Amino acid sequence: MSVLIDKDTKVIVQGMGKTGRFHTDKAIAYGTQMVGAVHPSRAGQTEVFEGETDHSGVPGRSDTYHVELPIFSTVKDAMATTQATVSVVYVPPPFAADAIMEAADAGLDLVVCVTEGIPVADMVKAKSYLKSKNTRLVGPNCPGVITPRQCKIGIMPGYIHEVGRIGVVSRSGTLTYEAVHQLTQVGLGQTTAIGIGGDPVNGTDFIDCLSLFNDDPQTEGVIMIGEIGGTAEEEAAAWITANMTKPVAGFIAGTTAPAGKRMGHAGAIIAGGKGTAADKISALGAAGVVIAPTPTDMGQAMLTAMEAISDR
Amino acid sequence: MKIHEFQAKQLMKARGIPVPDGHEVSSVADAISAVAPLVEASGNPVVVVKSQIHAGGRGKGRFKQDPDLAGVNVVTDGIAGGNEAAKAKVGELAARMLGSTLVTVQTGPGGKEVTRLYVEQGVDIERELYLSVLLDRAVSRNVVMASTEGGTEIEQVAAETPEKIIRAEIDPGFGLLDFQARELAYGLGLEGVAFKNGVKFIKAIASAAGELDTDLIEINPLVVTTDGAVMALDAKMSFESNALYRHPDVQDMRDLSEEDAAEIEASGYGLSFIKLDGTIGCMVNGAGLAMATMDIIKYVGAEPANFLDVGGGAEKEQVAAAFKIITRDPRVRGIFVNIFGGIMLCDTIAQGIVDAVSEVGLRMPLVVRLEGTNVDLGKQILNESGLNIVSATDMKDGAEKILEATQS
Numbered sequence: 001m002s003v004l005i006d007k008d009t010k011v012i013v014q015g016m017g018k019t020g021r022f023h024t025d026k027a028i029a030y031g032t033q034m035v036g037a038v039h040p041s042r043a044g045q046t047e048v049f050e051g052e053t054d055h056s057g058v059p060g061r062s063d064t065y066h067v068e069l070p071i072f073s074t075v076k077d078a079m080a081t082t083q084a085t086v087s088v089v090y091v092p093p094p095f096a097a098d099a100i101m102e103a104a105d106a107g108l109d110l111v112v113c114v115t116e117g118i119p120v121a122d123m124v125k126a127k128s129y130l131k132s133k134n135t136r137l138v139g140p141n142c143p144g145v146i147t148p149r150q151c152k153i154g155i156m157p158g159y160i161h162e163v164g165r166i167g168v169v170s171r172s173g174t175l176t177y178e179a180v181h182q183l184t185q186v187g188l189g190q191t192t193a194i195g196i197g198g199d200p201v202n203g204t205d206f207i208d209c210l211s212l213f214n215d216d217p218q219t220e221g222v223i224m225i226g227e228i229g230g231t232a233e234e235e236a237a238a239w240i241t242a243n244m245t246k247p248v249a250g251f252i253a254g255t256t257a258p259a260g261k262r263m264g265h266a267g268a269i270i271a272g273g274k275g276t277a278a279d280k281i282s283a284l285g286a287a288g289v290v291i292a293p294t295p296t297d298m299g300q301a302m303l304t305a306m307e308a309i310s311d312r
Numbered sequence: 313m314k315i316h317e318f319q320a321k322q323l324m325k326a327r328g329i330p331v332p333d334g335h336e337v338s339s340v341a342d343a344i345s346a347v348a349p350l351v352e353a354s355g356n357p358v359v360v361v362k363s364q365i366h367a368g369g370r371g372k373g374r375f376k377q378d379p380d381l382a383g384v385n386v387v388t389d390g391i392a393g394g395n396e397a398a399k400a401k402v403g404e405l406a407a408r409m410l411g412s413t414l415v416t417v418q419t420g421p422g423g424k425e426v427t428r429l430y431v432e433q434g435v436d437i438e439r440e441l442y443l444s445v446l447l448d449r450a451v452s453r454n455v456v457m458a459s460t461e462g463g464t465e466i467e468q469v470a471a472e473t474p475e476k477i478i479r480a481e482i483d484p485g486f487g488l489l490d491f492q493a494r495e496l497a498y499g500l501g502l503e504g505v506a507f508k509n510g511v512k513f514i515k516a517i518a519s520a521a522g523e524l525d526t527d528l529i530e531i532n533p534l535v536v537t538t539d540g541a542v543m544a545l546d547a548k549m550s551f552e553s554n555a556l557y558r559h560p561d562v563q564d565m566r567d568l569s570e571e572d573a574a575e576i577e578a579s580g581y582g583l584s585f586i587k588l589d590g591t592i593g594c595m596v597n598g599a600g601l602a603m604a605t606m607d608i609i610k611y612v613g614a615e616p617a618n619f620l621d622v623g624g625g626a627e628k629e630q631v632a633a634a635f636k637i638i639t640r641d642p643r644v645r646g647i648f649v650n651i652f653g654g655i656m657l658c659d660t661i662a663q664g665i666v667d668a669v670s671e672v673g674l675r676m677p678l679v680v681r682l683e684g685t686n687v688d689l690g691k692q693i694l695n696e697s698g699l700n701i702v703s704a705t706d707m708k709d710g711a712e713k714i715l716e717a718t719q720s
C-alpha cells in the first residue's frame with residue numbers, strides 16, 4: 001500500500017520542454033509508467049527515450065529501456081488514448097495554471113505541478129476552479145510525489161528512497177531529500193513522500209496528506225517538514241490533536257529567518273508577526289509531534305515518535 | 313516589489329481613485345515651487361511634506377542628523393501667513409529632510425537616506441479609517457480588510473480589538489461584489505455621501521488589486537473629509553514578483569536604490585540571497601535546506617551571515633559569484649557550504665567549488681558538507697584539490713566545524 005500513486009499509475013506529461021524531457025527520462029529509468037505527453041503544437045509526434053534502467057527503482061526490469069511517448073494536443077485526448085489518471089506539469093509559469101485547470105477539466109485524479117514561479121493570482125483562480133472538480137492538485141513549486149520502487153513523479157532523486165513505513169510530507173525540496181535520506185539510513189524507509197510545495201497558494205496541504213497517511217494501513221508514522229510563512233502547520237497541529245492515530249515527527253525551517261523577507265520560497269515569509277517558526281514548533285509540540293531540534297535529527301525524531309507510541 | 317507612496321498614488325489616480333494632489337520632488341527649489349499650485353487647486357492653505365522611502369512608520373520616524381524632525385510634516389504656516397510663509401517653511405523642511413537619514417520602526421537602526429519628498433495638499437479630515445487588500449493564505453483568496461481604527465498598525469488592532477476588523481473575501485471569478493462593498497462601508501460607519509463614495513472607493517481598490525497583481529494594497533489612513541469625500545491619505549503598494557512580467561509599467565517603478573546591492577547582484581546570477589548580521593557565510597542548494605542551514609549554525613552557537621540558495625544548477629560561475637558576494641561582507645569569518653546533490657551531481661558541485669575557490673582566492677575557513685549522488689567522487693575532488701577545504705559528514709558536523717574554525 002501507499003498513497004496517491006503506485007506501480008499501476010499511468011502518467012502523462014504536460015510541458016515537454018527541456019526540463020520536462022529530462023525528468024521524464026529519469027522517471028522512465030526509475031520504472032514509472034509514463035504513457036504520453038501533451039503539447040498543443042506537436043500533436044501526432046513521438047518523443048523517444050532510451051537509456052539504462054535505474055536499479056534503485058521498480059524491480060524486475062531489463063537493464064535498458066526504449067520508450068516512445070505519443071504527443072497529444074489536449075489532456076482529454078491523451079487520457080482517452082492512454083487511460084492515464086495522473087499528469088505532471090512542467091509547463092512554464094505563465095501557462096502552468098491553465099495546464100492545471102485543463103487537467104482538472106479532463107477529469108484526471110491527480111495533477112502534480114512542479115513549475116516554480118506561477119503568479120499567485122493564477123493559482124487563486126486555479127484553486128477556485130478545482131473546487132468544482134474531483135481532481136487533486138499537488139504543488140505547485142514542489143519536487144513531486146514518489147512511492148519507492150513503484151512510481152516516481154517529479155524531480156526528486158529516486159535512489160535515496162527506500163520502501164518502508166513512513167509517510168513524508170514537506171513544503172521544501174532538498175530538505176525533503178534530507179529527511180528521506182535519514183529515514184532510509186535509520187531503516188524506516190518511506191511509504192510515499194509528497195512535496196506539497198513552497199508557494200503561498202497550493203493544492204494538497206499538510207492536513208490532506210496526514211489524513212491520507214492516517215488511513216493507509218502500511219504507513220506507521222508520518223514526518224512533516226514545514227517552514228516559516230502562513231499557518232498551515234498550526235492548522236495541521238489542530239488536526240493531529242483531533243484525528244491522528246499514528247506517531248508524527250516534524251521539522252520547521254526558518255527559526256533564524258528575519259521577518260518581512262521572502263526566504264527563497266514565495267510562501268516562506270513572516271508577515272505581520274504571523275508565520276514564525278516558534279509559533280509552528282509550539283503548536284506542533286502541543287499536538288504531540290516530536291520536533292527535530294536540527295535538520296540532522298529528523299530520522300532520529302521519527303524513531304523517537306515511533307517508540308513513544310509503542311510504549312503506550 | 314515595493315514602490316513609493318507617490319507612485320502608488322499615481323497608479324490610483326490613473327484609475328480614478330481619489331487621492332490628494334501632490335508633487336514628487338528631489339530638490340529644495342522644486343519643493344518650494346510645488347506649494348502655490350497645490351494651495352490654489354485645493355483652496356486649502358495646509359500642505360504636507362512626506363519622506364519617500366520604502367518603509368512604513370515615517371510619521372513617527374525621526375532623522376538621525378535632526379532627532380526632533382519627523383519623516384512626515386504638516387505645514388500650517390500658510391493658514392496665517394499665506395503662500396509665502398508656507399513656501400518658507402516647506403523650503404526649510406526640505407533642506408533638512410533631503411539627504412538626511414530617516415530611522416523608523418521598519419528601517420532598522422541604520423535608517424534610510426531620504427532623496428525624494430512628496431509635497432501634498434492638506435485635507436480637512438473628519439475620520440481616519442483603514443483599508444487593505446491582501447492574500448489570505450488560509451482561504452487562498454485576496455481579502456479586503458477594513459477597520460475604523462485608521463492610523464493604527466493593523467497587527468495591533470488585530471491583537472487588541474479584533475472585532476473592529478471587517479473582512480470580505482474576493483472571489484477570483486466575480487471580483488468583489490457590490491453587496492460586499494456595501495457591507496464594508498456600513499461596517500465602517502459611513503453615511504450619506506461618504507457611504508456612496510466609500511463603496512466606490514472600496515470597489516476600485518479591490519479591482520486595482522486584481523488588475524495590478526498586487527500582493528498588498530494598504531490605505532492607512534483612508535480618510536473621510538469634512539465634505540464627505542473618501543480618499544487615500546497614505547498608500548502602500550507592493551507587487552507579486554511572479555506576475556511582474558505582466559506589468560512593465562509597474563516594473564519601471566522599481567527603485568534599486570531602496571534595495572540591497574548584494575541581493576540585486578545575486579539575483580543576476582540566479583542566486584537567492586538575503587543579508588543577515590552574523591559571521592558565518594553559507595551557500596546551500598534549495599530554499600528549505602538553506603533556511604535549515606542558517607538554523608543549525610545558530611543552534612551550534614554561531615550566527616549566520618546570510619541566506620543563500622544557489623538553486624538547481626550550481627555551475628562554477630554561480631558558485632564563484634556566491635563566494636565573492638559572501639566574502640565582501642567584512643564580518644564574515646568563515647563559509648559553510650551545504651549541498652544535497654539530487655539531480656545535481658556532487659562531483660560537478662565539488663569541481664565548481666574547487667574552481668571557484670581557486671579563482672576567488674578564498675582566505676578564510678571553508679567547510680563543505682556534500683551528500684547525495686556521486687558523493688564519494690565529490691569528496692575525492694575536494695580532498696585532492698590541495699585547497700584548505702574541511703569536509704563535514706553531516707549538517708551538524710559541518711556547523712560545528714565552521715564554528716570551531718572561525719573561533720581559533
